[in-house]
Amino acid sequence: MTALDPSSPPLIIPRPEHAISRKKIDRNALKIMYRLKDHGFLAYLVGGAVRDLLLGRQPADFDIATDATPQQIKRLFRNSRIIGRRFRLAHIFFTDRITGIQQIIEVATFRKEFTLTEGNQELAAAKPTIVNNIYGTPAEDVQRRDFTINALFYALDGFSVIDYLDGLADLRDGIVRVIGDPYERLVEDPVRILRAMEFVCRLGFSLEEKTRAAMLFCAPRLAEVPASRMREELRGLYSKGTTSAMLELATQLNLLNFWLPEPVQTTWAEAKKLLEAIEGTFPLEGDDQLLETLVTTSFILPELINRCHLTPPAPLHEVAETCEQLLQPLAGNLQLPRFQRHRVKELIVGFFRLCSGDKRTKRLQKRADFHLSLFFFSQVSDLHRQELGNIAEFWHKQVRRWPPQKKYPGLELAALFQHLKR
Numbered sequence: 107m108t109a110l111d112p113s114s115p116p117l118i119i120p121r122p123e124h125a126i127s128r129k130k131i132d133r134n135a136l137k138i139m140y141r142l143k144d145h146g147f148l149a150y151l152v153g154g155a156v157r158d159l160l161l162g163r164q165p166a167d168f169d170i171a172t173d174a175t176p177q178q179i180k181r182l183f184r185n186s187r188i189i190g191r192r193f194r195l196a197h198i199f200f201t202d203r204i205t206g207i208q209q210i211i212e213v214a215t216f217r218k219e220f221t222l223t224e225g226n227q228e229l230a231a232a233k234p235t236i237v238n239n240i241y242g243t244p245a246e247d248v249q250r251r252d253f254t255i256n257a258l259f260y261a262l263d264g265f266s267v268i269d270y271l272d273g274l275a276d277l278r279d280g281i282v283r284v285i286g287d288p289y290e291r292l293v294e295d296p297v298r299i300l301r302a303m304e305f306v307c308r309l310g311f312s313l314e315e316k317t318r319a320a321m322l323f324c325a326p327r328l329a330e331v332p333a334s335r336m337r338e339e340l341r342g343l344y345s346k347g348t349t350s351a352m353l354e355l356a357t358q359l360n361l362l363n364f365w366l367p368e369p370v371q372t373t374w375a376e377a378k379k380l381l382e383a384i385e386g387t388f389p390l391e392g393d394d395q396l397l398e399t400l401v402t403t404s405f406i407l408p409e410l411i412n413r414c415h416l417t418p419p420a421p422l423h424e425v426a427e428t429c430e431q432l433l434q435p436l437a438g439n440l441q442l443p444r445f446q447r448h449r450v451k452e453l454i455v456g457f458f459r460l461c462s463g464d465k466r467t468k469r470l471q472k473r474a475d476f477h478l479s480l481f482f483f484s485q486v487s488d489l490h491r492q493e494l495g496n497i498a499e500f501w502h503k504q505v506r507r508w509p510p511q512k513k514y515p516g517l518e519l520a521a522l523f524q525h526l527k528r
Contacts (some may be wrong), residue, residue, distance in 0.1 A: 116245070119267040119274065126159045126260055134200045135168035135211055141182060143262055147174040149215075150244065156267065159276060161309070162424055166391070170213045170248060171259070179213050183499035188372075193217075217250055218242025224354065233362050245270060251292070252298050253305065254283045280311040288320035288473035296327035297339050299361070300352075306342055309353035317360040318359075325364040334439035340440060345390045350381035366472070376408035376489075383485045388516045395446070398512070402442065406432040407482060410454060414488075416461050417493040425458045426451055437496040449475065458481050467504055477511055477519065484522035491525075493526050502526050 128136060131151065142149035149172045155165040173180070176188045179196040186198045195214040201207070218240055244259060248270045251257045255277050259268040267274070276283050282305045284291050284298065292298055299321045305311055312320070328336075343349060353374050356362040362371050370377060384400045413428050414420035420428070428509065429451045450494055456479030459470065470476055480501065487498035504522035511519055 111381070114270075117262075117269040117272075117274070118180040118395075119269065121265040124267045125162065126156070126161060126265075127263070130159055130164075131155075131260075131262060132165075132168045134198075134209060135311060136213060138170055138183070138198060138213060139262055142170075142179075145174075147172050148244065149174075150261050150268070152214075152259055153251070153256050156260045157277065159260070160258070160267070160274075168211055170211065171216055171244070172213060173216055173243075174213075175215055175242075179215075188392065215241050216244055216247035218246035239491075244268070249285060251285055252295075254285055255281075255305070255311075257285060259358060276314075276522075280309070281314050282306055282309075282311050282317060283314040284317045284320065288317045289323065289484050292320050292324040293327060296324060299325060299328060299336065300339060300343065303352050303355050303359075303361075304346060305347050307348040307355060308346055321361070322359060325359075325361045328361075328364040333439060337440040337442070341398055342402050343395050345394065347385045347390045347490055349401060350378045350385060353378045353381065354493060366405065369435070369438060370405045370434050373408035373412065377404050379489070380404035380407065380482070380485055384483075387481070388395075388514065398446060399449050399453065399475075402433075402436060402446065402479075403453055403482065405436060406450070407457070407486075409444070411486070414458065416490055419458050419461045420456060422455055426455055429454050447517070451491055453478050453482070457486075460497065460501070461486075461494065465497075465500060477514055477517060478495060480505070480519070481517060481522060484525075487523070488525040495526075498523055498526060505528075 110355055135151065135155075139149040139151065151168060152171040155168045158165040174182070176194050176196050179198075180188055183198050185200065186196045188194060189197055193214070195212060198211045198213060200209045200211070202209070220229075222330050240461055248257045248259075254271045254273040256273070257269075257271050258273045258277075260266075261268055271285060282302050284302070284440065302313065302317060302321060304312060317521070327339070336454050353362070356365055357374055362374060366374075381401065381404050384397075384404060388397070390397070410425070410428055410432055414425050419425070430447075433442070433447050433450065436442060452473075453475045454471055456470070460479060460483040460491055464470065473479075483501070484498070487494040491498075505519040505522055510516065
């Protein structure tokens with residue numbers, strides 16, 4: 107898609123012609139928008155919230171864009187805090203009086219591209235954060251966003267949807283399209299490759315041809331993304347329930363080797379089955395650390411089984427050493443903290459205890475994350491019935507006697523070995 111022509115007026119879709127109702131918008135987001143509007147500022151609902159509402163989905167977040175600066179926002183909202191070095195924006199905090207759950211709504215100021223000239227080169231070099239904090243108009247701000255389907259605004263004036271870049275057409279046609287030159291935008295931020303894949307998998311959309319070609323060309327740039335940033339992005343993706351589908355799409359596009367280290371690439375089909383089981387069992391919102399533990403375990407467990415075998419399983423010290431070897435490249439790629447690596451290792455050692463035929467139920471139940479080890483054992487025993495069938499039968503009889511566990515929401519012990527009934 108070509109650059110935005112500032113003289114071209116946006117497409118305004120009036121209330122009768124779109125499906126967004128204020129009843130579906132978070133009341134705290136509406137409070138913010140109305141207060142900004144009452145003080146003479148523009149305030150638009152932006153990004154994924156508008157996209158999801160138009161698709162009849164419930165948004166996970168409600169982000170707002172305005173022409174008020176972060177300092178002006180802070181003066182209007184005592185419950186706000188200015189954050190960010192690269193992008194200065196405001197977080198406004200709300201706490202539910204009944205549940206005590208805290209909610210954060212992000213409010214950003216409209217920005218425009220920084221134009222580098224001879225006169226401001228020294229300024230940009232001395233203060234690199236200024237490049238991302240040049241404030242602009244809605245028409246300029248929309249050009250900085252990632253995909254056309256995320257570049258739609260919802261305004262309180264007339265309760266209309268504002269479309270500068272034919273995002274509604276792409277939303278209707280089910281197309282994921284990068285705004286601007288896709289090669290430049292993906293080089294600028296390679297993480298957009300993962301986000302494009304997520305939208306394809308989560309929304310059932312297809313990639314626009316030039317966007318697809320640019321993703322293939324720019325995929326090696328994923329290796330340049332700082333590990334801390336990659337971990338942050340992937341933790342967000344895990345909660346969308348698309349990781350298993352993204353593995354398959356990345357394999358089809360030959361992008362997997364730029365995303366995950368070699369041991370995961372060779373056993374991606376087995377890892378995908380485990381991820382599908384996780385996405386169908388555990389809640390995908392709430393406990394990011396637990397999801398990261400489960401996903402990381404799924405990535406390395408298939409290759410670990412190949413190296414340590416199931417029957418007879420390798421000694422537990424050898425399992426732990428092999429686990430550490432497989433975790434090292436993931437830890438480097440994703441900056442996994444030490445506590446997370448330790449938890450994954452202990453979970454997998456517990457899994458191999460079960461594979462060895464250890465039936466000391468009371469002692470095993472005292473181990474941390476034993477139920478998670480049992481979950482993975484149930485999934486693997488479904489794939490390896492000949493080797494693990496008898497042990498799985500034993501644990502099937504045991505879990506049927508146990509009361510429901512409360513530590514891991516969504517995990518029903520009595521349903522773990524349903525495959526034995528088939």
